[in-house]
Amino acid sequence: MKLTTLQKDRAAGVLLGQAIGDALGVPYEFGPKIAPGQAQMIGGGLGPYAPGEWSDDTQMAVCIAEVTASGADVTTDDGLRRVAERFVEWKAEGATDIGNQTRDVLSRAGRGTDLLTTMQAASAEQAAQDRAGNGALMRTGIVGLVALGDATKTADAAARVASLTHAHPLCVESAILWSEAIREAVVHGWFDLRVGLRLLPRERQEGWSRWIREAETGAADLTRNGFTVTALQAAWWAIHSTRHVQGPDHVEAALQAAIAIGHDTDTVAAIAGALLGARYGVSGLPSDLARRVHGWPGLRGRDLVRLALATATPGGTPPESHLSGLSRPLGVPHPDDPGVILGTEADLARTRELGVTAVVSLCRVGASEVRAAGVEPGKHAEVWLIDKEEPDANAHLPWTLADAARTVATLRDAGERVLVHCVHAHHRTPSVAMAYSRLRGVEAGAAERIQEALGPINGRLWRTASEPEAAALEARLDLLESMWLASVREATYPGPNEYHRARRLSAPSLPREDVTALIGHDKAERLRAAERALSQLDLMLGADLSQYRKDSEHLRRALLAWAAISPWKNEMWKDEEWT
Numbered sequence: 001m002k003l004t005t006l007q008k009d010r011a012a013g014v015l016l017g018q019a020i021g022d023a024l025g026v027p028y029e030f031g032p033k034i035a036p037g038q039a040q041m042i043g044g045g046l047g048p049y050a051p052g053e054w055s056d057d058t059q060m061a062v063c064i065a066e067v068t069a070s071g072a073d074v075t076t077d078d079g080l081r082r083v084a085e086r087f088v089e090w091k092a093e094g095a096t097d098i099g100n101q102t103r104d105v106l107s108r109a110g111r112g113t114d115l116l117t118t119m120q121a122a123s124a125e126q127a128a129q130d131r132a133g134n135g136a137l138m139r140t141g142i143v144g145l146v147a148l149g150d151a152t153k154t155a156d157a158a159a160r161v162a163s164l165t166h167a168h169p170l171c172v173e174s175a176i177l178w179s180e181a182i183r184e185a186v187v188h189g190w191f192d193l194r195v196g197l198r199l200l201p202r203e204r205q206e207g208w209s210r211w212i213r214e215a216e217t218g219a220a221d222l223t224r225n226g227f228t229v230t231a232l233q234a235a236w237w238a239i240h241s242t243r244h245v246q247g248p249d250h251v252e253a254a255l256q257a258a259i260a261i262g263h264d265t266d267t268v269a270a271i272a273g274a275l276l277g278a279r280y281g282v283s284g285l286p287s288d289l290a291r292r293v294h295g296w297p298g299l300r301g302r303d304l305v306r307l308a309l310a311t312a313t314p315g316g317t318p319p320e321s322h323l324s325g326l327s328r329p330l331g332v333p334h335p336d337d338p339g340v341i342l343g344t345e346a347d348l349a350r351t352r353e354l355g356v357t358a359v360v361s362l363c364r365v366g367a368s369e370v371r372a373a374g375v376e377p378g379k380h381a382e383v384w385l386i387d388k389e390e391p392d393a394n395a396h397l398p399w400t401l402a403d404a405a406r407t408v409a410t411l412r413d414a415g416e417r418v419l420v421h422c423v424h425a426h427h428r429t430p431s432v433a434m435a436y437s438r439l440r441g442v443e444a445g446a447a448e449r450i451q452e453a454l455g456p457i458n459g460r461l462w463r464t465a466s467e468p469e470a471a472a473l474e475a476r477l478d479l480l481e482s483m484w485l486a487s488v489r490e491a492t493y494p495g496p497n498e499y500h501r502a503r504r505l506s507a508p509s510l511p512r513e514d515v516t517a518l519i520g521h522d523k524a525e526r527l528r529a530a531e532r533a534l535s536q537l538d539l540m541l542g543a544d545l546s547q548y549r550k551d552s553e554h555l556r557r558a559l560l561a562w563a564a565i566s567p568w569k570n571e572m573w574k575d576e577e578w579t
Contacts, residue, residue: 009395010277012305013277017285020286025039026049030264041293053294056095063083063090067082068142069306075156083164102133105123109122136172145308148187170228174228179196180199191239191243220233226264237257238258247280283400286403327424329347332454336436339416340417340420348361351419357374358375360383409436420432430462432465446466
């Protein structure tokens with residue numbers, strides 16, 4: 001499956017989102033409960049772990065990812081055997097913490113002559129004892145990327161990988177549901193845990209549907225989350241109960257909610273983090289948290305992004321060792337803060353000369369550039385920011401610019417001298433510089449000062465940073481135009497592919513039930529859902545649609561857009577409620 005830019009962004013967020021949740025939850029595992037919003041990456045826990053270090057949840061996911069990133073098929077015995085071998089190696093050399101059920105299986109498997117057969121037999125024995133821990137569910141996020149175009153193969157892979165250590169039907173089914181939810185989030189950009197029910201045996205579907213419903217209504221006891229069903233419920237409750245938080249801010253709100261449940265905090269947050277990363281992408285993960293995460297086997301966040309992309313796009317993302325040489329050094333002080341250096345990729349080789357102690361990279365950098373002299377790995381943040389004019393090049397452009405600025409501010413407040421760079425400092429660097437001035441409350445005249453330092457600047461990124469109100473209107477009009485074009489391309493009901501394309505272009509944050517209503521048979525409900533959709537666009541783009549409803553052309557485009565994904569679009573357009 002050939003991925004779009006946004007789908008690559010979302011795929012890249014799966015492992016990193018898991019690691020952020022894992023490291024954020026580590027300090028509170030099996031400890032006293034904390035309130036939502038209090039969790040910090042302070043380390044400790046059962047490892048004990050260093051601040052930002054991920055635990056066995058992500059360690060085991062990395063074992064799988066190293067195999068899937070190589071192109072191996074984990075639905076085959078050969079692929080599974082490689083995962084099994086990596087699990088045993090991990091237990092011997094890197095496991096800082098390990099669940100009881102996993103330890104029992106791996107200990108027995110390591111003594112067998114045929115590793116795969118022995119491990120599967122040991123896992124089946126555990127299942128026969130009715131042991132159904134969360135150890136398979138916690139690592140299954142990466143499996144959601146192995147076959148993005150094939151739900152059936154995703155389910156097969158999830159079942160096989162889960163069964164290596166956790167063969168109980170509940171463990172297998174929970175892994176299938178979560179892996180399919182991740183595949184669905186990456187492909188379509190929405191949350192849908194129920195979509196995987198169809199992949200379970202028919203007689204098992206109602207039970208899982210009830211458990212999901214209990215999680216959403218708060219009827220489930222979420223504290224016994226060492227059990228795989230409860231762990232899934234807890235992670236889903238954390239996401240569902242915080243869904244009112246708009247955009248990527250939902251990520252941290254949901255992770256804080258997951259940790260506040262208590263008990264197996266790192267695992268529940270890791271499970272939730274994988275799905276949140278799949279939905280909001282790496283561009284929607286807080287870069288200040290992402291720069292901090294690290295763990296066995298000597299990896300950092302950028303390595304998790306590489307493994308995830310290599311799994312999702314086999315052969316499409318070779319590891320780059322060196323990317324500079326395309327730009328000229330710049331290295332000029334930010335006009336509003338001389339402790340922030342605005343530069344190009346070439347300036348990564350000049351960090352000592354510039355006196356830089358921290359880096360915020362706004363473009364892809366090679367492995368050699370990452371090892372910028374004098375900069376500790378945890379003080380190098382990498383932000384997924386695409387330098388293109390297309391409206392859908394960046395999923396959360398205003399948020400991502402603001403997030404990068406917040407990371408710069410955090411580093412500066414810690415006393416660091418920060419290099420902010422992209423390739424040429426033409427668009428991304430000045431845009432984040434402008435967002436930083438705005439964050440510091442000195443935006444008046446900042447655009448002119450930054451252009452005096454860097455030269456003339458234009459483009460979507462710059463307009464978004466320097467003129468946020470105008471950029472919000474521009475984004476709305478571009479979005480509505482894309483939706484309108486999607487509508488006129490199809491004279492009849494557009495069908496699944498066109499529907500999903502229109503859905504992706506139009507409202508990636510819409511609840512699934514509203515999307516269903518928009519193409520349903522109940523006319524009144526379609527109208528109500530369309531109204532909610534338009535309101536949702538207001539929240540997404542930070543603008544008030546009521547300001548533009550006086551403009552009949554803009555309103556006409558909006559109505560046509562939603563009519564485009566309804567088989568009754570002509571009837572809806574003629575209806576007086578629309579006119």
